[in-house]
Amino acid sequence: MRPFRAGYLVAAAVTVYGAVTGREKAQWIAKPLLMPLLAADVVTDGRELPSTERTMLIGSLGAATIGDILLIDPDDDRRLIAGASSFAVMQAGYATLWWRMGGRPAAGVAVPRVAAWLGAAGLLRKKAPSVATPLTAYGVTLGAAAVLASDPALAPAAKNVAGVNVPGADPRSRLGLGALLFTVSDGLIVLRRLFARGQRARRATEGVILATYTAAQYLLADPKAHVEPVITAAE
Numbered sequence: 001m002r003p004f005r006a007g008y009l010v011a012a013a014v015t016v017y018g019a020v021t022g023r024e025k026a027q028w029i030a031k032p033l034l035m036p037l038l039a040a041d042v043v044t045d046g047r048e049l050p051s052t053e054r055t056m057l058i059g060s061l062g063a064a065t066i067g068d069i070l071l072i073d074p075d076d077d078r079r080l081i082a083g084a085s086s087f088a089v090m091q092a093g094y095a096t097l098w099w100r101m102g103g104r105p106a107a108g109v110a111v112p113r114v115a116a117w118l119g120a121a122g123l124l125r126k127k128a129p130s131v132a133t134p135l136t137a138y139g140v141t142l143g144a145a146a147v148l149a150s151d152p153a154l155a156p157a158a159k160n161v162a163g164v165n166v167p168g169a170d171p172r173s174r175l176g177l178g179a180l181l182f183t184v185s186d187g188l189i190v191l192r193r194l195f196a197r198g199q200r201a202r203r204a205t206e207g208v209i210l211a212t213y214t215a216a217q218y219l220l221a222d223p224k225a226h227v228e229p230v231i232t233a234a235e
Contacts, residue, residue: 002041002044002045004037004038004040004041004044004045005037005038005041005218005222007033007037008033008034008037008038008041008214008218009218011030011031011033011034011037012030012034012210012211012214012215012218014026014027014029014030015027015030015031015034015210015214016207016210016211016214018030018031019203019206019207019209019210020203020204020206020207021203022199022203024072024073027072028072031068031069031072032065032068032069034065034068034214034217035061035062035064035065035068035217035221036061036065038061038217038218038221039057039058039061039062039221041221041222041223042054042057042058042061042221042223043058045223045224046223046224046226048223048227049223049226049227052100053097053100053226054223056093056096056097057093057097057221057223057226059093060089060090060093060094060097060221061090061221063086063087063089063090063093064086064087064090064217066083066086067083067084067086067087067090068083070082070083070086071083074189074192074206074209075202077130077131080131080135080189080193081131081134081135084134084135084138085134085138087138087141087142088137088138088141091138091141091142091144091145092141092145094145094149094220095141095144095145095148097226098145098148098149098151098154098175099148100228101154101172101226101228102151102153102154102228103148103149103151103153103154104148104151104153105144105147105148105151106147106150106151109147109150109151109164110143110147113143113146113147113183114143116183116187117136117139117140117143120135120136120139120187120190121136121139123190123194124136124190124194127194128193128194131193135190138186139186142182142183142186143183145179146179146180146182146183149175149176149178149179149220150164150165150175150176150179150180152164152165152176154172154175155170155172155173155175157170158170158172158173159173164176171219171222171224171225172224172225172226172227174219174222174225175219175220175225177219178215178216178217178218178219178220179216179220180216181212181213181215181216181219182212182213182216182217182220184212185209185210185212185213185216188205188208188209188212189209191205192205192206192209
């Protein structure tokens with residue numbers, strides 16, 4: 001395993017541990033390191049990427065770093081809104097990368113995500129109107145990026161089931177799974193904000209949110225997953 005990605009896994013484990021146990025200091029130490037470690041991996045192992053794509057990926061991780069720091073306190077609505085804005089920049093960067101790689105929206109992938117977005121928007125308007133507009137707007141960027149990441153054309157040699165790539169040896173085949181994990185993580189943020197009441201429930205939910213989020217970023221920020229696929233006659 002590449003060293004910066006190994007370091008990322010350690011920082012991710014400490015971050016999740018800090019959330020579940022309520023040790024905020026552990027999160028303040030480990031969470032701000034997450035995206036810089038992935039960015040360092042892009043710098044050292046992403047040389048095959050064109051400079052524009054490499055810069056865009058590093059910039060997206062920079063925006064995510066700001067969001068990570070803001071969301072160390074997930075119960076502050078002002079920080080939640082600011083964090084969502086930072087992650088919207090990241091999602092826009094990811095979406096641009098996947099579009100440049102040839103990813104395109106497909107109805108079978110987009111329709112379920114639109115339905116989920118509408119459901120979340122309705123819940124937010126009803127139960128948390130103070131954060132509904134910015135989080136719903138963020139959901140547009142999340143959905144757009146997730147739809148593009150799920151395009152089977154990004155990994156044309158990967159095994160495909162029902163129009164979805166099965167994660168395999170090709171890092172590009174894991175982008176769809178990464179996007180799904182990111183969507184689950186963000187969906188849980190909404191559910192935590194609306195329904196989690198006790199301290200134990202909030203900590204446990206935050207742990208799952210961070211576990212799915214860090215797993216998603218591990219898959220999505222791999223520079224090997226952003227090399228444009230070359231379709232040969234055999235494929």
